[in-house]
Amino acid sequence: MKYLNILAILLITACSTQGQNSKVQTIDKSEEEWKAELTELEYYILREKGTERPWTGEYNEHKEKGVYTCAACGNILFYSNAKFDSHCGWPSYFEYATDSSVVESKDYSHGMVRTEITCAKCGGHLGHVFNDGPPPTGLRYCINSVSLDFVAE
Template sequence: MKVIKSEEEWKKQLSPEEYYILREKGTEAPYSGKFNMHFEKGVYTCKACGAVLFDSYSKFNSHCGWPSFDQEIVKGRITEKLDTSHGMTRMEILCANCGSHLGHVFNDGPTKTGLRYCVNSASLDFVEE
């Protein structure tokens, strides 16, 4: 079931940094996020709605400064939207359940999928296995 909330409800639920990233499409500073070099076993969920997005088996160190994954845990958990902001053309990734901004996906991943889901740590929670 999709999560629909007003921006006021999101502001009450999320910290100012989380709101900026998840709802205003912000970005945390590279190498600053708590999940950048986090490699415990478990699943990564959307910080806003709790939807399971990635598992630890798809996470890799891409040396880009943000947590990186090569695939979503189940197809359809993430939606993509063309992003032409900041003079760039990229593919934005959003939680399919609540529409929150997660980061971007690139076609330069080193694994067999060829994808690199570059995600803000502030967009995620983690549930240990």
């Protein structure tokens, strides 16, 4: 059922007008609902803004073609053709998939100033973006594997 929902999202996205900034229908659930749906590690990362250990994530060295979606809600986040090996220990992408993929906000935690990346649909914490990525964007979206699901092409 989960894959059918993701397929439906892919079809809707493919049929939408490119370049149009569409309004995202957000998900509003209680923390109790999230705890019931997510694994302990998914909850820690997606809802409590945790971080998985480097080089331990399922998608760090993943090379298949397809689409990376939010593990909590199935929102399309990144296409595999934007993935690159940054040697940082987490999956990295130079751009997100659509205007409805992510939200960027300032993160002042841990004595640093960073840009946090969250899912635009459910608000789940994905990771951070840095200015040391490859062309064409020069950005590196450094994402926790636990925050992701993958749908093969």
